[in-house]
Amino acid sequence: MEYTDKVVDHYTNPRNVGKIEDASGVGEVGNPVCGDIMKMFIKVENNIIVDVKFKTFGCGAAIATSSISTEMIKGKTIEEALALKNTDVVNSLGGLPPVKLHCSVLAEEAIHEAIADYYRKEGKMTEEEIREKCNLKEHHCEHCGD
């Protein structure tokens, strides 16, 4: 399966590339050994994600999923952002080749990690509560064991 026009559009002109200096939360997932790292920066005001930026090391699909997911959570509440599933990201791109589906999972996880980081900085919840609310998974890469 080839990349859809939407994927091509997003890796050619990625939206929201960069970093937020005074980010409310930063989430980083993936590792360079596997060839994908996504770093997501969010700015939260009154429970709303008012700004989001990303940096990604990875293939076309990794760049496109990061880009479109920043668009999908910008202006949304934290709960809405947490409800975003990797399949929503895939659907909004018009599909991804099967071997690239893990990129959409990374995008979902990067958002969750950024929100968890925001909660940690806020200091109102225990780590256990944060992990449950953000549905944090133990990162496990079958490939490199990281």
Next chain:
Amino acid sequence: MDTIYLDNNATTKTDDEVLKAMFPYFSESYGNPSSIYKIGRENRRAVEEAREKVAEVLNCEPNEIYFTAGGSESDNTAIRGIAYSYKKKGNHIITSKIEHPAVLETCKQLEKEGFEVSYIGVDENGIVKLDELQSAIRPTTTLITIMFANNEIGTIEPIKEIGEIAKKNNIVFHTDAVQAVGSVRIDVQELNIDSLSLSGHKFYGPKGIGALYVKKGVQFQKFINGGHQERNKRAGTENVPGIVGLGKAIELAYQDLEEHNKKIKELRDYYVEQIEKRVPYIKVNGDREKRLPGNSNISFRFIEGEGLLLNLDLKGICASSGSACTSGSLDPSHVLLAIGLPHEIAHGSLRISIGKYNTKEEIDYTIDSIVEIVARLREMSPLWEEFNEKK
């Protein structure tokens, strides 16, 4: 936008002269070479003339050349065929870690069938370690199969030395010369090569046609069963247009070899020199001297190869990468890992392979494009950011 084709190690454009030589055998003289009537005999003659051309280039006898459907079939035929023919003597094969999958996967399959295989390492430039090869030899070793030149990093292996080691130890030596034929002068007698694979489409010939040289006296079992074609070693009606095309292509390639190589090498060296000058934090892979004239393989740190390829494609530039994303697996190229590159640097590799049709203008446009795309992808890369923060 015009296509700028810089993937000549993957395949090449069929030369117009080659096409012209092939055409009559599709629609005018279309007889089966095994038939006795005129258009059958014409086809037999065409096949044998092509065989002579291949034999002349390799400095062997025409009856030591077998036509196949390509490089992979030649490798499969030689390795399996020789391994099984010498099974009574032993079941041990020696190969390298940087072979083409046509060789590696055949060896892995043979391991499942009870053979033992040693995979020899290479140095940081991709040159097979001869001492390791030497000490891997056992009384049961029947076959050494080492590639002539590597398809990813272009390194040319010490074939003459390997041939000598094989000869001294009475071991059959096969070489996958798919990347070398058409770029390097090869004398199978001088180099002590017992068996060699080549493929037509790597030197401006058609796809789907290859040849296998096997020295007289070296045993190999047939791979494709059926009729008695190719001296009962490869069944199937001969692909006459393909064979004619391969014959023409190999003739043309060696007519102007030094002239083409000089031009191609100049463009390649210019490309590498400019990239080294204009892009920081890169690594040029493969041996600087012992390498194919058109091949370059450069790792761009902090970025991933597929992103680079996709952006080059948007500019009409065709190249390839050793990143995992382009190999269809999670691992980057086995060749880049074998020369000791860390995964993250192997992921950012770009192979540009220049051919006889490329121009300086195309290379200049490509250099400018790479400089711009690498800078853009690095701006996007968290690894680049971390690296700059640490500095």
